[in-house]
Amino acid sequence: MSPDRPISELFASGRPLRSLEFFPPKDEAGVEALRQTAAALRRIAPDFVSVTYGAGGGTRDRTAQVSALLRDEFHFTVMPHLTCAGHSRAELAELADGIHAAGFRNVMALRGDPPKGAEFQPASDGPRHAIELVSLLQERHPEICLGVAGYPEKHPEAPSAEVDLLHLKQKVDAGAAFVTTQLFFDNDCFHRFTDRCRAAGINVPIVPGIMPVLSLKQIQRFTTLCGASLPGTLVRRLEAAGDHADTVEHVGIDWALSQIRDLLARGAPGYHLYILNRARSGLALAAGLVD
Numbered sequence: 001m002s003p004d005r006p007i008s009e010l011f012a013s014g015r016p017l018r019s020l021e022f023f024p025p026k027d028e029a030g031v032e033a034l035r036q037t038a039a040a041l042r043r044i045a046p047d048f049v050s051v052t053y054g055a056g057g058g059t060r061d062r063t064a065q066v067s068a069l070l071r072d073e074f075h076f077t078v079m080p081h082l083t084c085a086g087h088s089r090a091e092l093a094e095l096a097d098g099i100h101a102a103g104f105r106n107v108m109a110l111r112g113d114p115p116k117g118a119e120f121q122p123a124s125d126g127p128r129h130a131i132e133l134v135s136l137l138q139e140r141h142p143e144i145c146l147g148v149a150g151y152p153e154k155h156p157e158a159p160s161a162e163v164d165l166l167h168l169k170q171k172v173d174a175g176a177a178f179v180t181t182q183l184f185f186d187n188d189c190f191h192r193f194t195d196r197c198r199a200a201g202i203n204v205p206i207v208p209g210i211m212p213v214l215s216l217k218q219i220q221r222f223t224t225l226c227g228a229s230l231p232g233t234l235v236r237r238l239e240a241a242g243d244h245a246d247t248v249e250h251v252g253i254d255w256a257l258s259q260i261r262d263l264l265a266r267g268a269p270g271y272h273l274y275i276l277n278r279a280r281s282g283l284a285l286a287a288g289l290v291d
């Protein structure tokens, strides 16, 4: 099988790209469910899909398994994620070689999250920041196209938005070809962020990360963890939907649809959907965007 196309080439077409994020399931039953989801989502022809890398333990090997499945069975362009967390440099080099040997030509290079309530601790001889992983991958396999994470509302650990932006610029200067953002619900945050990025000389595509809400509780948990703000209007709509799961999903899709329409109209290079391994919202959003 020939290697994947680097995503940077897809962005170069100037057409807005649609990408979807999967996470590796814990067991084989979950893998089968993911297969069904992927089969349904093939209809909307995502430009690429990404597969997250677990915070540790069990699901890490499944990132490789699921990435291969999505490419080999569904012919998606796949971007496996890789994090520094828990890995020495030698391990990361070996993982990078495996990714390259398997024919993947796109990687999302991340630091990884610390365990809840603790500070991030690198493995002995392991990288402390994503930039070190970007440099390692760039040096070892320069033909791999690298994505990195960006934070429209600042990374929770960063002392200021300015310092965080400086760190993002360092990742891009070290070779990242594009930025995918943390989820956000208020587009003004994204527009201000891209303006600040451009002013700082970050000129690669900045892809907005969109999560269609499935429940108020879930989204309150996510936003508390990642520091994204929840607009009052969205909260009131979700509260009005109460326990009616279908209505909540409808509100979530409607909100995401408005976000995406505005983002594309204002020149975003595409959108990345945090679909949580579910097909419905991805399909509904794609249908809602047809002219």
Ligand SMILES: Cc1cc2nc3c(=O)[nH]c(=O)nc-3n(C[C@H](O)[C@H](O)[C@H](O)COP(=O)(O)OP(=O)(O)OC[C@H]3O[C@@H](n4cnc5c(N)ncnc54)[C@H](O)[C@@H]3O)c2cc1C
Pocket: 051, 052, 053, 054, 055, 081, 082, 083, 108, 109, 110, 111, 112, 113, 114, 128, 129, 130, 131, 148, 149, 150, 155, 156, 157, 158, 159, 163, 164, 165, 167, 171, 180, 181, 182, 183, 209
């Ligand atoms: C699109 C996307 C995908 C993700 N996928 C995954 C995944 O698959 N698996 C997973 O575990 N997590 C994932 N995450 C979460 C991510 O791992 C966390 O947000 C993590 O806390 C930071 O990762 P980073 O790559 O942005 O780290 P970094 O870029 O290293 O930034 C982390 C913090 O360190 C600061 N910093 C950066 N460089 C320096 C420096 N040189 N000196 C001092 N401070 C510095 C930054 O300002 C920031 O506050 C994802 C996040 C996003 C937005």
